Amino acid sequence: MTRGDHVLWLLGTLNHLPKRMTWRSSEVDAALAQSQQLLTSGPSVSTGVGPIGAIRLYMQWHRAQKNPDRQKLNSWLPAPLYARFEVLKARFDAGDNSIEELRPGFAALRLYERAVDAAGMTVHDGVEPVVIQLAKRRRVPIDRVALKIDDPSGALKEASALPPSVEVDCLAATVTRIETDLPSMQERAGAWAVGNVDRLRALPYPNQREVCMTALENSPRMKALVDGAVQAWSSEAESLLSRNRVSFAMRPIYELLDSAGPLAKFRAEGYIVEGP
Numbered sequence: 001m002t003r004g005d006h007v008l009w010l011l012g013t014l015n016h017l018p019k020r021m022t023w024r025s026s027e028v029d030a031a032l033a034q035s036q037q038l039l040t041s042g043p044s045v046s047t048g049v050g051p052i053g054a055i056r057l058y059m060q061w062h063r064a065q066k067n068p069d070r071q072k073l074n075s076w077l078p079a080p081l082y083a084r085f086e087v088l089k090a091r092f093d094a095g096d097n098s099i100e101e102l103r104p105g106f107a108a109l110r111l112y113e114r115a116v117d118a119a120g121m122t123v124h125d126g127v128e129p130v131v132i133q134l135a136k137r138r139r140v141p142i143d144r145v146a147l148k149i150d151d152p153s154g155a156l157k158e159a160s161a162l163p164p165s166v167e168v169d170c171l172a173a174t175v176t177r178i179e180t181d182l183p184s185m186q187e188r189a190g191a192w193a194v195g196n197v198d199r200l201r202a203l204p205y206p207n208q209r210e211v212c213m214t215a216l217e218n219s220p221r222m223k224a225l226v227d228g229a230v231q232a233w234s235s236e237a238e239s240l241l242s243r244n245r246v247s248f249a250m251r252p253i254y255e256l257l258d259s260a261g262p263l264a265k266f267r268a269e270g271y272i273v274e275g276p
Contacts, residue, residue: 001241001263001266001271001272002271002272003241003242003270003271003272006241006242006245006246007241008237008240008241008246008248008249009031009246010237010249010250010251010256011127011131011249012192012252012253012255012257013125013127013128013250013251013252014125014189014192014254015123016116016121016122016189017121017126017189017192017193018121018122018186018189019121019122023192023193024193024194025130025131025134028131028134029134029138031248032131032140033138034246035135035138035140035244035246035247035248036244036246036247037140037141037142037143037240037247037248038140038141038143038247038250039143039145039233039237039240039249039250040128040142040144040145040250041128041233041251042128043144043146043232044146045147065102065103065106066102066103067101067102068164070101071164072100072101073085073100073104073107074100076104076164076167077104077168078168081168081171081172081175084175084179085111085175088111088115088175088178088179089111091115091118092111092114092118092178093110099111103167104167104170104171105164105167105171105212105215107171108167108171108173108174108175108212109212111178112174112178112208115178115182116182119186121185121186121189127250128250135248143236143240145229145232145233145236146232147225147229151221155221155222155225158219158220158221158222159216159219159221159222162215162218166215167212167215169211170211170212170214170215173208173212174212176208177206177208180206181204181206184204187203191203192253197275200257201257205254207254213226234262237262237266
């Protein structure tokens with residue numbers, strides 16, 4: 001992305017790469033060598049609580065994952081969906097009945113992580129830490145968007161007060177993705193590793209995260225935090241482009257390919273965006 005003679009390189013990252021996969025980092029390293037700053041994809045989160053407060057917050061977070069009144073997961077799920085869930089649980093999370101105590105959204109996350117791991121894929125973004133290490137080697141300053149949560153306990157209370165029923169669609173979308181998408185993850189990873197953007201566009205991408213994030217929109221505080229983080233990243237990317245001759249930033253590839261994503265926004269604002 002350019003404006004005048006200023007350049008911002010954007011690397012689209014991908015979750016769920018094969019655990020032992022290597023990718024072509026030489027071009028990234030060459031771009032970093034020219035860059036004055038690196039903007040990470042994820043924010044730096046601060047809560048303003050001390051050590052004791054952090055322990056209390058962790059315990060509150062742990063309690064927020066559980067269904068209210070010790071109800072089991074099947075109390076909230078339609079019978080056909082619970083039957084599909086049980087099949088996947090037996091395959092990927094057998095012997096751990098604690099998942100039955102979790103709210104649908106947290107049960108979906110645990111089952112998804114188990115399934116992805118069993119398929120030999122990384123559960124989280126394995127690209128960004130590598131790029132950060134390359135930047136450190138090049139002594140490129142690393143920029144993270146600062147996300148301050150003024151009342152983390154209040155935000156957790158508001159989210160945990162939502163009925164688990166709002167998360168059922170999240171679990172349904174996650175079950176469908178596990179049932180249908182594990183083989184395609186390997187193909188997407190291969191296309192990403194060689195920069196085949198056309199192939200990435202052509203492959204279906206059942207992003208259950210969007211469905212799960214919709215459940216959070218029922219909590220005004222959580223929605224404000226998510227929206228704020230997205231807006232802050234876009235603002236910081238524009239700021240880097242304005243103040244540096246060359247900068248480097250990261251964002252999930254399917255956000256960049258989205259017709260309503262940040263690249264579309266930058267184009268609409270008059271920036272010159274080349275690919276993907």
